[in-house]
Amino acid sequence: MHRLAVSARYASYFSRVHGPKSLQRSARLFPSQPLHRANFASQSDVPPTSTFFTRLQRLGLAASQTFQSQSASAPLYNENGKQTAASPDAARGTSTQEEPKLELSRLLQLAKEERHLIGFALSAQLISASSIMLFPFALGKVVDTVSSSAPELDALVALMGGVFAISAVASAARVSAMSLAGSRISRDLRVSLFHAIMKQETAFFDKRQSGELVNRLSSDVPLVARTLTDNLAKIIRAGVTSTASLGFILYLSPTLSLVTLGSIPPILGFAVMFGRAARKLSRKLVDALAEATQVAAERTSAIRTVRTFGAEDIETKRYANRVDETYHLAKKVAFADGLYAGSVQLSAQMSLCGVLWFGGRMVIDPLNPMTMGALTSFSMYAVNLGVAVSGMGTAYGQLTRALGAGHRIFEVIDREPDGASSTICEQPPNVAHSQVGVPVKPKASLRRLQPGYDATVSFEDVHFKYPTQPDTAILNGVNLTVRPGEIIAIAGASGSGKSTMSSLLSRLYEPTSGTISLGNEPIANLDTAWLREQIAVVAQEPVLFNGTITENIQYAMPGEVSMQRIQRAARAAASHDMILSLPNKYETMVGERGASLSGGQRARTALCRALVRDPRVLVLDEHSAALDAESERAVAQAVYTSASELNMAVITIAHRTSSLRRADRVAVLADGVVIEIGSYDDLMKQEDSCLRRMLNPTRTPI
Ligand SMILES: Nc1ncnc2c1ncn2[C@@H]1O[C@H](COP(=O)(O)OP(=O)(O)OP(=O)(O)O)[C@@H](O)[C@H]1O
Numbered sequence: 001m002h003r004l005a006v007s008a009r010y011a012s013y014f015s016r017v018h019g020p021k022s023l024q025r026s027a028r029l030f031p032s033q034p035l036h037r038a039n040f041a042s043q044s045d046v047p048p049t050s051t052f053f054t055r056l057q058r059l060g061l062a063a064s065q066t067f068q069s070q071s072a073s074a075p076l077y078n079e080n081g082k083q084t085a086a087s088p089d090a091a092r093g094t095s096t097q098e099e100p101k102l103e104l105s106r107l108l109q110l111a112k113e114e115r116h117l118i119g120f121a122l123s124a125q126l127i128s129a130s131s132i133m134l135f136p137f138a139l140g141k142v143v144d145t146v147s148s149s150a151p152e153l154d155a156l157v158a159l160m161g162g163v164f165a166i167s168a169v170a171s172a173a174r175v176s177a178m179s180l181a182g183s184r185i186s187r188d189l190r191v192s193l194f195h196a197i198m199k200q201e202t203a204f205f206d207k208r209q210s211g212e213l214v215n216r217l218s219s220d221v222p223l224v225a226r227t228l229t230d231n232l233a234k235i236i237r238a239g240v241t242s243t244a245s246l247g248f249i250l251y252l253s254p255t256l257s258l259v260t261l262g263s264i265p266p267i268l269g270f271a272v273m274f275g276r277a278a279r280k281l282s283r284k285l286v287d288a289l290a291e292a293t294q295v296a297a298e299r300t301s302a303i304r305t306v307r308t309f310g311a312e313d314i315e316t317k318r319y320a321n322r323v324d325e326t327y328h329l330a331k332k333v334a335f336a337d338g339l340y341a342g343s344v345q346l347s348a349q350m351s352l353c354g355v356l357w358f359g360g361r362m363v364i365d366p367l368n369p370m371t372m373g374a375l376t377s378f379s380m381y382a383v384n385l386g387v388a389v390s391g392m393g394t395a396y397g398q399l400t401r402a403l404g405a406g407h408r409i410f411e412v413i414d415r416e417p418d419g420a421s422s423t424i425c426e427q428p429p430n431v432a433h434s435q436v437g438v439p440v441k442p443k444a445s446l447r448r449l450q451p452g453y454d455a456t457v458s459f460e461d462v463h464f465k466y467p468t469q470p471d472t473a474i475l476n477g478v479n480l481t482v483r484p485g486e487i488i489a490i491a492g493a494s495g496s497g498k499s500t501m502s503s504l505l506s507r508l509y510e511p512t513s514g515t516i517s518l519g520n521e522p523i524a525n526l527d528t529a530w531l532r533e534q535i536a537v538v539a540q541e542p543v544l545f546n547g548t549i550t551e552n553i554q555y556a557m558p559g560e561v562s563m564q565r566i567q568r569a570a571r572a573a574a575s576h577d578m579i580l581s582l583p584n585k586y587e588t589m590v591g592e593r594g595a596s597l598s599g600g601q602r603a604r605t606a607l608c609r610a611l612v613r614d615p616r617v618l619v620l621d622e623h624s625a626a627l628d629a630e631s632e633r634a635v636a637q638a639v640y641t642s643a644s645e646l647n648m649a650v651i652t653i654a655h656r657t658s659s660l661r662r663a664d665r666v667a668v669l670a671d672g673v674v675i676e677i678g679s680y681d682d683l684m685k686q687e688d689s690c691l692r693r694m695l696n697p698t699r700t701p702i
Pocket of ligand 1 (some may be wrong): 495498499
């Protein structure tokens with residue numbers, strides 16, 4: 001009776017070890033500080049969006065990983081005891097979403113790149129699994145030795161101690177190597193994915209939200225890498241354990257083995273059913289979490305707007321709803337998990353009961369040669385076999401579920417950019433070959449114009465529709481020529497397409513038809529990277545990056561830029577004194593998106609950044625809107641002086657009368673065409689001029 005209790009305790013030990021692993025992981029994954037408790041005293045206390053965002057993503061990742069990695073017995077709970085995760089897609093009825101087409105082999109390909117490290121980990125795994133497999137056999141021997149009062153007890157236990165020590169070293173090596181392999185896969189996959197995102201055409205970003213793309217980098221990548229390495233190890237360990245256990249039980253008692261093997265088909269059946277159900281939910285869950293991340297990213301980056309409208313509660317609820325919607329999915333997963341756990345446990349334990357019942361009778365039967373020790377060993381191997389088979393099923397299920405996140409990664413990596421708006425051409429650095437997606441096509445042309453070329457810009461019958469709005473024509477045959485040294489102002493109603501012309505000139509989009517040329521060469525024939533070096537654009541709402549003023553100005557130039565050159569650009573933009581008045585002068589940190597600067601300071605820094613590269617064409621897109629009249633005059637004077645010295649072609653998109661007056665010519669854009677062009681004075685003199693109607697709407701209504 002006592003001996004049977006030993007094996008029963010061993011069985012319970014195994015079920016504890018197998019179950020709690022996922023529970024521990026689950027607990028580890030949920031940060032201790034709930035997000036809603038974060039209380040920022042003022043706007044300046046708000047941590048950079050990226051930091052805040054990472055915390056949110058960790059929560060998302062936690063839920064997602066828990067979902068992916070939970071074993072049969074681990075439901076999804078956060079620290080408040082609430083169940084987490086579920087998909088807004090489910091609520092929106094997108095459950096008909098296509099199954100991921102990604103093959104498991106593509107995931108395994110990732111592991112292949114780390115074959116040396118994973119091979120080492122698996123060898124260590126074999127050593128530790130083999131030594132563990134010897135334990136039941138040794139225990140049986142100990143039981144029989146003790147029963148027969150044989151003298152080998154000391155030697156036997158010493159041997160076991162030695163084997164356990166080797167096993168511990170092998171386990172440590174395996175864990176470290178697998179973890180390292182997972183991190184390497186993550187690193188390479190992240191770089192590949194980011195490179196793939198960078199190379200996409202501009203319209204790709206019009207369709208997708210940045211938070212959702214970042215979610216792929218921060219959540220999907222580690223999810224795939226960790227699931228892959230974790231489960232590869234589990235499958236191998238389970239394979240070794242089940243093979244060895246099978247060998248041992250067949251050796252110990254072929255008859256009793258039949259009873260044990262009866263539990264395997266139901267366990268595998270449950271695993272397959274469970275895997276299928278869970279796989280469908282996986283893609284929905286990662287999509288749902290990405291949507292929640294997008295909401296969080298957008299709202300935290302626009303915290304001032306949210307706060308100005310007193311919308312913190314609304315936004316918290318919006319985010320909570322997004323996350324909460326995933327709860328519906330989690331309920332299904334929890335139900336499937338419970339069913340799977342219960343079914344597998346019942347099958348395994350019924351089989352153990354059968355073993356004990358048959359085996360017990362065999363031990364009692366005086367004609368049967370089975371010893372008490374052999375039954376003890378047999379029972380332990382039978383438990384090992386059950387645990388290994390169910391572990392294999394669970395690991396396989398998790399691997400197939402990682403396909404959901406994998407699909408989201410590879411659909412970007414494999415995507416061929418539509419158009420040439422990206423200048424990226426080399427492969428991502430230090431990345432395993434198998435992860436590199438569609439090679440970037442060699443540029444159509446690497447043509448560059450000779451230094452000192454005639455920087456005339458011309459638009460000839462340019463038509464354009466945004467790829468995301470193919471039914472709406474924005475430009476309907478624009479004709480415009482800007483000569484070097486000339487300042488052309490483009491005027492037009494809001495939404496008439498002025499900024500679009502600037503985007504087309506920089507080749508952020510391709511015209512639907514017509515030709516844009518620089519120096520009499522269609523820009524489509526020019527090296528895009530070179531072209532962008534020639535054209536500096538100061539956007540309507542310039543974006544600065546978190547860093548110093550110097551770093552932001554340097555951003556325009558690859559490589560080192562001398563401080564002299566930076567200051568020269570600042571003087572050309574009449575901004576040197578403004579920068580010197582900042583707390584740390586050129587080393588002042590501008591904050592995320594330049595949030596620590598005023599609108600005018602941001603605009604002037606952006607102008608310095610544009611001028612530092614001595615462009616041949618300067619596009620000013622309502623850059624002075626944030627400047628007061630005096631600063632605007634000073635900046636315009638300085639910029640136009642240096643433009644004239646450098647013989648730049650200047651296109652200024654302007655609403656202000658002062659800006660229009662300063663231009664050599666004003667082109668008025670309406671209905672997608674330049675409907676009139678001439679000097680400000682000439683156009684204003686004409687009774688029926690569009691410019692005049694635009695600037696004096698009350699006197700002459702349109
Ligand atoms: N990325 C985009 N995707 C789809 N449509 C766009 C995109 N950007 C702009 N549009 C649309 O193209 C039209 C022209 O926009 P554009 O920004 O060029 O106007 P604009 O003349 O510069 O206006 P404003 O003076 O208000 O800055 C608008 O109707 C706008 O809605």
